[in-house]
Amino acid sequence: MTKRFLEQAIRVNHAGEYGAKRIYEGQLAVLKNRPSYSKVKHMMEQELEHLSYFENEMVKRRVRPSLLTPLWHVGGFVLGAATAFLGERSAFACTVAVEEVIDEHYKSQLSELENIPQEKLLAENIEKFRQEELEHKNTSLENSAEESPLYPILHTVVSNISKLAIKIAEKI
Secondary structure, three states: OHHHHHHHHHHHHHHHHHHHHHHHHHHHHHOOOOOOHHHHHHHHHHHHHHHHHHHHHHHHHOOOOOOOHHHHHHHHHHHHHHHHHOOHHHHHHHHHHHHHHHHHHHHHHHHHHOOOHHHHHHHHHHHHHHHHHHHHHHHHHHOOHHHOOOHHHHHHHHHHHHHHHHHHHHHO
16 A cells, blocks of 8 residues: 555656646746746746656656646646736636645645655655745735636636646546
8 A cells, every 4th residue: 555655646746746837837938028927937946846856756666657747748838828818816826726736635645654654755855845835825825816807716627627637647
């Protein structure tokens, strides 16, 4: 069970960080010369660090990536670009929704990792990444995400997409 849990955790976290990178790339493609560009770029740079960590863990542990990586590639970019086309507040609303789901996801993994003492380093990195994801959420809230006229719809849709993507990436 431990081996299976660890493989799923590494695979889904890699897929999620890859998807986050693509969301931010989509947003940055649209938000050029906008005030939010540097904030979104900073968030993406942190996601790249997270992605690199999980790529290394996949190699080290011989964990296969999600078979749906092409979907995360296209879907993440489209989601990021589409929300940015709706405006900076909508782009930030997307981030709030994603990061709330990721916070819960990482907390659940950390709860499981408490029972696997030899995975202390993995748990420490996941906690570090969780804190950075919360920083992204807070930055987005500070930048008026909730003032997007589409906030309730975006929050619901993006949250549900994120939850579904997690479930799928754990298995496929």
